[in-house]
């Protein structure tokens with residue numbers, strides 16, 4: 147398994163794509179293809195997506211520094227969907243993102259059918275860009291800015307800008323905010339709904355468990371009851387229609403808001419749960435229509451109930467597992483040998499249905515990285531020097547076309563335990579040895595020519611250009627006499 151020698155430290159709310167771009171630049175890769183192979187072991191077509199795949203391979207390459215669950219929860223938009231998905235659907239979405247096949251993921255989350263994807267773009271906030279440049283040294287992509295329906299920065303209240311990529315370019319250009327021309331995503335500069343919805347979505351993304359409580363505790367129904375929109379268990383549709391009508395008007399000019407302002411029917415579908423999966427944007431927009439803001443969501447306390455029936459709302463079962471189920475899940479969780487609680491079997495299930503017990507368990511079973519004995523750096527240095535020489539010999543002994551002895555090629559063949567790249571000041575001998583082992587382009591060409599001559603046994607009369615081609619040399623750095631001398635042994 148290939149491992150990564152370096153990976154950027156994630157910034158707050160930074161998307162996975164943004165991390166990939168920063169990695170791409172850090173190692174000065176020439177193409178996305180190369181970066182994708184290094185990060186994911188394959189050519190990933192979903193790296194630019196808000197729900198990227200191949201995270202299993204990335205986690206392995208990072209040697210468990212971030213588990214798949216951590217990557218999903220902190221670097222993608224899946225947590226925003228968690229309150230609207232069953233346990234099974236959420237876990238299968240994670241499995242999908244862990245693997246290499248992302249086909250059907252957006253469809254299974256109802257994103258394709260919602261029609262909201264056509265407004266998706268790379269968005270950023272100018273104030274965030276400036277702040278990030280000052281504090282972190284560079285701008286980066288915030289995942290919340292990429293969520294459907296988020297048109298205003300929830301932190302600064304600025305209308306987001308959408309990057310206009312040049313003709314023929316796409317996210318594989320590996321770009322960061324502010325590098326291409328951009329345009330405002332809203333024509334109305336102060337759309338109350340947009341700021342409120344952005345703040346609520348940001349809260350939902352950062353607090354998925356509390357958002358689950360909000361949805362499971364039927365916040366919307368309680369809000370409607372408080373507003374007097376429910377009479378004897380029946381929803382007063384006309385009263386609701388009259389209440390929301392004036393609030394639907396202002397957003398009508400905005401293309402992204404058309405799907406929620408053009409009709410009233412989706413509201414009834416959402417309240418009656420006729421659609422299988424609710425889009426977070428629609429849910430939080432309805433919260434706003436019902437005069438609720440992020441502070442109301444924060445204050446919401448889930449009330450205990452198991453079954454709610456009435457004539458107008460569909461019968462809903464707030465899922466309450468019985469004691470035996472909880473006991474089984476707890477047992478399976480405890481028996482799992484994974485070091486990190488995040489990675490144990492049934493973590494998500496317990497997170498949702500038995501969070502007090504889980505929090506307590508996690509608190510008493512913190513993940514402690516194994517404490518290493520004090521390092522004798524001089525011994526490490528001597529060992530690494532030897533390994534570097536062995537690595538050089540290995541490269542020289544490799545079958546087939548010669549490979550250049552570069553720093554990367556050598557370091558890939560030595561053990562990562564030395565932490566050479568992080569602590570290189572402790573490795574003076576290795577630095578010297580490494581410098582001495584590196585091959586110049588001239589020496590490499592000589593080696594390739596010797597190989598080509600040995601392999602194809604051409605006569606001296608054979609055109610030099612032919613040998614060059616065999617050796618794969620385009621720009622020659624060896625003299626004619628040097629080429630001649632290589633023929634001497636034959």
Ligand SMILES: [Zn+2]
Nearest residue numbers: 271274299302
């Ligand atoms: Zn901002």
